[in-house]
Amino acid sequence: xxxxxxxxAAHGFLNQGKFKLALKQSKGGMKRHKSHPDFPxxxxxxxxxxxxxxxxxxxxxxxxxxxxxxxxARKNLAQTLLFLQQGESAMKLLDRVLxxxxxxxxxxxxxxxxxxxxxxxxxxxxxxxxxxxxxxxQPRMLRLRAMAWKTLGDEKAALEDYQATxxxxxxxxxxxxxxxxxxARIMRQDDATAxxxxxxxxxxxxxxARRRLASQLISNGESEAAREQCLAIMKxxxxxxxxxxxxxxxxxxxxxxxxxxxxxxxLKAAPARSQDRANAAFALARITDxxxxxDAFAAHxxxxxxxxxxxSPYDYEGSERQxxxxxxxxxxxxxxxxxxxxxxxxxYVVGMPRSGTTxxxxxxxxxxxxxxxxxxxxxxxLLHPFVDNEQAFTPEAAQTFVSEDISRLPDMPGGTTxxxxxxxxxxxxxxHLLTAYPEARFVHLCRDPRDVAMSIWRGYxxxxxxxYAYDLKAMAHRFNLYGRLMQHWRQxxxxxxxxxxxxxxxxxxxxxxxxxxxxxxxxxxxxxxxxERHEGQVLTLSNTQLRQTVHTRSVGKWEKYAxxxxxxxxxxxxxxxxxxxx
Numbered sequence: 001x002x003x004x005x006x007x008x009a010a011h012g013f014l015n016q017g018k019f020k021l022a023l024k025q026s027k028g029g030m031k032r033h034k035s036h037p038d039f040p041x042x043x044x045x046x047x048x049x050x051x052x053x054x055x056x057x058x059x060x061x062x063x064x065x066x067x068x069x070x071x072x073a074r075k076n077l078a079q080t081l082l083f084l085q086q087g088e089s090a091m092k093l094l095d096r097v098l099x100x101x102x103x104x105x106x107x108x109x110x111x112x113x114x115x116x117x118x119x120x121x122x123x124x125x126x127x128x129x130x131x132x133x134x135x136x137x138q139p140r141m142l143r144l145r146a147m148a149w150k151t152l153g154d155e156k157a158a159l160e161d162y163q164a165t166x167x168x169x170x171x172x173x174x175x176x177x178x179x180x181x182x183x184a185r186i187m188r189q190d191d192a193t194a195x196x197x198x199x200x201x202x203x204x205x206x207x208x209a210r211r212r213l214a215s216q217l218i219s220n221g222e223s224e225a226a227r228e229q230c231l232a233i234m235k236x237x238x239x240x241x242x243x244x245x246x247x248x249x250x251x252x253x254x255x256x257x258x259x260x261x262x263x264x265x266x267l268k269a270a271p272a273r274s275q276d277r278a279n280a281a282f283a284l285a286r287i288t289d290x291x292x293x294x295d296a297f298a299a300h301x302x303x304x305x306x307x308x309x310x311x312s313p314y315d316y317e318g319s320e321r322q323x324x325x326x327x328x329x330x331x332x333x334x335x336x337x338x339x340x341x342x343x344x345x346x347x348y349v350v351g352m353p354r355s356g357t358t359x360x361x362x363x364x365x366x367x368x369x370x371x372x373x374x375x376x377x378x379x380x381x382l383l384h385p386f387v388d389n390e391q392a393f394t395p396e397a398a399q400t401f402v403s404e405d406i407s408r409l410p411d412m413p414g415g416t417t418x419x420x421x422x423x424x425x426x427x428x429x430x431x432h433l434l435t436a437y438p439e440a441r442f443v444h445l446c447r448d449p450r451d452v453a454m455s456i457w458r459g460y461x462x463x464x465x466x467x468y469a470y471d472l473k474a475m476a477h478r479f480n481l482y483g484r485l486m487q488h489w490r491q492x493x494x495x496x497x498x499x500x501x502x503x504x505x506x507x508x509x510x511x512x513x514x515x516x517x518x519x520x521x522x523x524x525x526x527x528x529x530x531x532e533r534h535e536g537q538v539l540t541l542s543n544t545q546l547r548q549t550v551h552t553r554s555v556g557k558w559e560k561y562a563x564x565x566x567x568x569x570x571x572x573x574x575x576x577x578x579x580x581x582x
Contacts, residue, residue: 003033010042019046037067044076053083071097071104078110087117105131105138112144121148139165139172146178153381155182156408173203177212184216185374186410192216200229207233207240214246223250234262241266241279245460248283256287263287278307282460289458298564301458305470308460312467314474323428323481325390327488330431334493336438337395341402344371344412346437347420347520350427351445352482353466354455356502359550360445361422362531363505363513367522371412375423378408383432398436405436418520425465427482430489434496441520442493444486447502449479449577450558453568476571483576502555509550 006029013022023046029039044059060077063070074097078090091114097107108131115124128145132138146161162179165172176199183192196213203209210233217226230247233240244266248256263283270277281304288296347364349357365372382401385391393401412419418441426433433440453476456469468478489497498519505512510529517524527533532549558565572580 003029003036006032007038010039014042014045017049019049022046023050035066037063037070037073040066041070041073041076044073044080048076048080048083053080056080057084069100071101071107075104075107075110078107078114082110082113082117085117087114090114091118103134105135105141109138109141109144112141112148116144116148116151121151124148125152136164137168139168139175142168143175143178150182153378154408155185155378156410158182159186171198171202173199173206173209176202177206177209180212180216184219187371187373188410189216189220193220205236207237210236211243214243218246218250226250238262239266239269239276241270241276241283245279245283245286248286251287253290256290260284260287273307273310275307275311278304278311278460281307285458294560298561301564304460305457308470309467309474312470314467314471314478316474316477319468319478319481322388323485326387326428326431327485329386329390329393330488330492332492334431334434336434337398337436338438340439341406341437343406344416344419345439345441346433347418347441347443348426348430348433349420349422349424349443349445350430351424351447352427352449352452352456352479353424353461353469354459355424355445355447355452356500356505357422357424357445359502359505359531360443360500360516361420363509363516363528364420364443364520364522366527366531366533367517367525369415369417370520370522371416371419373410373419373421376421377423378405379421379426379429379433380423383429386432387428393432393435398432401432402436418522427486427489430493430497434493441498442496443498443500443516443519445502446499448556448558449483449572449580450562450565450569451554451556453479453565454558454561455554457565457568472565472567473571476568479568480571480573480576483573487576503552506550506552506555 006025010022010025010029013019013025023043026039026042026046029036030043033039040059041063044056044063047053047056047059057077057080060073060080063073064077067073074093078093078097081087081090081093090110094107094111094114097104098111101107108127112124112127112131115121115127125145125148128141128148131141132145142161142165146158146165149155149158149161159179159182162175162182165175166179169175176195180192180195180199183189183195193213193216196209196216199206199209200213210229214226214229214233217223217229227247227250230243230250233243234247237243244259244263248259248263251259263280267277267280267284270280281300285297285300285304288300347370349360349364351357361372361374364370379401382404383393386393386397391397409419424445427444430442434442453472456466456475457472459469461469468474498516500512500516509531513528514524517528562569569580574580
């Protein structure tokens, strides 16, 4: 075949998405036209399209060796390196391209991607903003900048970029999928659901769109509709273990009995210590727990958590250093800012995960003048330099924090006098938050740590902030740090912290909700004693329990699994948890 015929054939298969045929054609072209760089470049594109990114790298390098000025191959190599999380190597290639072609939009997009890979979202925003200033009609650049804003915890800015993308193309499926969660986080659950539904309607085979819709439906309390989405995903991709685990949580006992062979097959097929294996094991733990098989539940749960612990090991020394820095930053009674902020005051509900923070937020948020915001990540992000980098939290720094924090609050209904932030891990930040917000209220959930540990142990948590959740000894270590820090806060912020026992709350919801309302400066209303009436969304593992009438069935549940929890219980410090050791 002639050179042109070989090139046309390879490009033809490539343009049709027939990567295997295009790869075969390009390899043949490489043999017949050894000095032509297009063929190894096409081969690299095909291998990358087949998910074989590491195998693609030598082909792009060969194309560049044949033609050092072949910037398309250089950009392809950079993108492949980004798939391999090799951001620095990709940046060097892109700097070369942009040195010759400073306005190359594709290279600028890849540069912003590389900056995200290198954990520099500010630089990614700067790069994307520069490109958008020259040409604002770039949907993928807007989507990428939105991702960078989300990384910085600025949901509002991310939302604006996704909205700009959808103004360019209202049927942009990626933008519809990506805008759904930010909408949900600012309590626009109807819009969040509609965006995900539209994405699925436009592209029924889009698994990410269906996963997002299923998650949103769970948050809305629409369990059966969420289950239908999970079943649809499993038909499209029977190997999707993420959805398998989700489905096991939604199924009844009878439905899970039918799902068990599927989960067992998935477990057998999954590589050791992989996320797929963890997902399948968590699914089987749920199934066997429902079936009343305690031994099988414990075995599957242990395996699932071992997989997660291997992927995200807990940093004992780093955690101790962080907690020591926090206490050292507030050695004496805290003197808050002299002037309170205008607008709704924050009510922070803190504690360990699964301690009852969601229920408490719902009780407070049932008041007509209170707006529940769920778990806001903004304070933690903004305070990171002061918690982890030992920067002094000066009055000027506190005011800057308040300005940034308030600017990222969602719009709230008229008449709102307070909002609830129920991020449990904010217990680490109480000193900073009281310093910044003298008008704030702080509610601390106290629950038997053994019940909390059992609930954490049997649940799968996304993200990387709860690495202790997958190892019972690590969990005990973290609980001891937490307990010691809470003792410290009681000393340095006297009268500002309300300890609410979970057992009391579920035992007498009316009495405790009255006390809670008084502490928060609210007039008690009857709905506060009926959180099951709450119609808002729940974005945490508590979404199914919250739809039920308040009960005490979870109190003392750990006793059934005392032997499983032994490493945790043995690791608790008796000076911090005397009532447990007693």
